[in-house]
Amino acid sequence: MTGRVRAVDGPAAGAWVRLLDPAGEFVGEMVTSASGEFRFSVPPGHWVLRALTPHGVAEMPVEAEPGRAIDAELRLSERLPERLEIIQLATLSLGNRSYLITDGSVAVAVDPQRDLERITSVLEDRGLRLDTVVETHLHNDYVTGGLELARRYHATYAVPSGPPLGFDAVRVRGGDQLTAGELRIQVIATPGHTDHHLAYAFAPADGLPRLVCTGGSLLYGTTGRTDLMGADLAEPLARQQYRSVRHPAEVLPDDTVILPTHGFGSFCAATTAGAVQRSTIGRERAVNPVFRQAEDAFVTGTLTGLEPYPAYYRRMAPINAAGPPPRASLTGPRLADPAALADRITAGEWVVDVRPRAEYAPVHLPGTVNFDASGALATFLGWLVPFDAPLTLLAADHNDLQAARNELLRIGYDHLAAAAIGNPSGAAPRRGLPAQAGLVLELSSATAPASWGARARRCRRCSGGRRKMQRVCPGDLLAGQVGQPKVEDDQVGVGAGGQLQRPGAGCGRQDLVALALPGSHRPGGAAWARRRRSARLTSSQVTPAGSWAAWSSRSGSGAAGRAGCRPKAASRRLLETTVTLEMPIAIPARIGLSSPRAASGIRMVL
Structure with a gap:
């Protein structure tokens, strides 16, 4: 069956054509070509064709007979009655967004967080009935509120097929169709961030898809990381992601709004997400590497751009699969x-x-x-x-x-x-010098390596003694040591400035101190360090190889570090022992920072 869609002023390119059975049930759909043409392969029988665009709708019955081609022409005549609203619920501390999609009377919740008060207050204030709760995947960075929310409102709870669950839910997969009030929801398989990942395209009952909730697959300017199910699956999932993310872009109109869950500071993004607050399929086609690169180049870029992620991530998917306990309990x-x-x-x-x-x-x-x-x-x-x-x-x-x-x-x-x-x-x-004097490094982005160095494994005292560091990664600094939480002498951790100055990795312990972002007026910043007469090092004194020196105030003596720099004379008497870090350290630009320069401060914890 072939045909074409015509508007008043000519062919309707990019119109959405749906094939329905005589009862009005959905059978298939496609987008017209530049000349407004479409094609379906159908068995003999009676069918209904419906054309949908932002400018109008047309519908006509057709009969397919063996050996006879059907050439149908649908003319757009009436304006589409449609209403669809997005209510965004941002969780800035985790870099995520949840959504309520509504037609004005019923609502669908997408990837809800566990603090349900934000959602329930919107539903009550707007007089909305919650019909459905959908999950794009079993989340690795937070405990879902979806199960508790669905039970509280007796709503349908749609969860991707695949992983076993410890509770009852509607299991959905790519190709499924859901309805909620006047909303039609098309389920699209987008494996990559996880092997069961789904996206949900929303449209009014008689309209084109207006938005697609992409979870952790297609993000603004990037895609979701693919190593959260295990390092051995990172490359296969990256290849799946390359192929699956492209599918929605092939079937959805260019003006379809993209609503990702991750990508606003979350470590679930493969690389740094774009700074835009809104994007569409058409825009991502133009700027996102997944559409601009060949598969091998995309996979290489995805895997090499991966940064360490928080230790608690490995606990989230099992909790979400088992069914989190209600917060009220x-x-x-x-x-x-x-x-x-x-x-x-x-x-x-x-x-x-x-x-x-x-x-x-x-x-x-x-x-x-x-x-x-x-x-x-x-x-x-x-x-x-x-x-x-x-x-x-x-x-x-x-x-x-x-x-x-x-x-x-x-x-x-x-x-x-x-x-x-x-x-x-x-x-x-707390007066006078901290128990351990520290050092602030001011590094330009030119001296910072491109990614966090997983090669860093040792710290060395100038006396030649060696201790193996259990972990070296942002935020994970000293995790192996302070987990007890005692820290032995000469164990060193490193973290970046910006938001990474906020974790208290030993800050306040009698045997540790953390100095934070240069220029900060807060205690822990460079100004505070100068008042405490700690040493300060500029980028011109640091070798590009990244061997940086730090000093402590323990008793003993030692030469200056391999960075080839010595403390200023005024501070030298306070800095008696030198610890050298032999590791390239990069600055993660993702953590809510406006530019690499903003992340150029390095904190050393001794």
């Missing part, structure tokens, strides 16, 4: 008195102070660790604190405590050992 932490806090610190448990660093640095409880709750608390605490470790939170007030707990619930840290409010008894002012 989780009890809050009990409040701890000063004696209990002291006991927990003495026992080596994690006691985390979530106050801003400017408040924490001058006065805090010795032995605590500072993670500023105003930053990416969940990401970096989940990177450093073992998942099942006893964890106590200290906050300035109840609101801050609840906000911090909400962040941790997003990543499955459901059970806090204890909590405390206000300035705990025993907190002491």
Whole structure:
């Protein structure tokens, strides 16, 4: 069966033509060519053709007979009645977005986070009925709120087919069709970020697809990373991603709005996502490497651009597959008195102070660790604190405590050992030099290698002693050492500036100090370092190979590091032992930073 679609002013190129059976059930669809032509292969029988464009709709019945070609002409005549609205729910701390798609009366939730209050308030304020909840994949970076949300509203819960689940859900796969009120939802298979990944294209009941929710597959200017199911699957999934992501672009109109879940600071992106806040299929065709590169080049670029990701990621998919417990069933932490806090610190448990660093640095409880709750608390605490470790939170007030707990619930840290409010008894002012003097490096982007160096494995004292470092990667610094959480002498970790200055990897411990982004006015910044008479090094003093020196104030003596630089005379008497890091360190530009230059600060933790 062949045919053409004509508008008032000529052929309707890019019109969406659907083939329906006599009962009006969907059979197939395609987009017309530049001359408005379409073609279907159908058996004999009665059919209905429907043409849809942003400018009108046309419909006609046809009869297919053996040996007779059908040449149908559909003329657009009426305006499409359609209404479709996007309500975006951003989770900035994790770099993700969830969505509510509505026709004005019913709504569909896409990849909802666990804090359902944001969704329920929108539904109640707008008078919307939640009909369906869909997941693009089993998420690796947060605990889903989809199951609890669907049960609360008795909504359909659509989850990709493939992984076994510990709960009942509607399993969907590419090619399926869903309906919710006046919304039609086309399910598109897009494996790559995970092997079961799906995208969902939304259209009004009698209209063209207006948007597609792409989850972790097609992102703004990039695609999702492919190594979260295991390093051995990274390349096969990257090849699947190259092919599958291109399919929606072949069948959806160029003006289709793309709504990704990841790509706004999330480590689930393969490379740095674009800075745009909105994109379409047509725009991504023009700028995204997945459409501009050959398959081998795309796969190579995807795999070489992968950065380390938070340690807690490996826990998320199993929790989501089993079915997360409802948040309402989780009890809050009990409040701890000063004696209990002291006991927990003495026992080596994690006691985390979530106050801003400017408040924490001058006065805090010795032995605590500072993670500023105003930053990416969940990401970096989940990177450093073992998942099942006893964890106590200290906050300035109840609101801050609840906000911090909400962040941790997003990543499955459901059970806090204890909590405390206000300035705990025993907190002491910290004056003079830190127990370990540190060093701030100011590096230009030209001196920073292109990617984080997985080759870094050793740190060396100038005396020749060697210690193997368990891990060297952003945010994971000292994870192997402070997990106990005692740190032995001469163990060194390195992290980048910008948002990576926020995790409290040892900050506040008596044997550690972290100096942060150069130029920062906060304690931990370069200005603070100068006031404390710590050494400071400029990019001109650092070799491009990346061997950088750091000094500590322990007793002993040592020569300057292999970087070929020595501390200034005014500070030399304070800097008695030299530790040299033999590792290339790169600056991850993804973490919400506007440019590589903004990420040029390196923090050294000694």
